[in-house]
Amino acid sequence: MLVITIAIIAGHIPPGTTNKDLWEAQKLKQAMFHPDTGEKIFAPFRMSGYVPFGWITVTGMLLPNPSWPTLIFWQWMNQSHNACVNYANRNATNVSYFLLGVQIIMDVFCF
16 A cells, blocks of 8 residues: 555555545545655654554653652653654744744753
């Protein structure tokens, strides 16, 4: 199915492709590829991967009696994962590098 999806993105449909195959390929394309850039989104940063990959961080944050270093580490992991998900699923049609820089600085210093 991924082969059909990639072929459709490239602009041609393989012979013998059914309507069901096309709909499945469309679902894969919408779930895996960024709509503006067309780049493949890394699995942990897709919206569909938020829960399967986020449970590790949530489990770490819910550990009983955390020490300060443990608490800081899991908060950092949570914020980093959120930032990566938001960046991977951003609106990329009109990028402002100034605003992107301000956002990165605010994320680093004001977490």
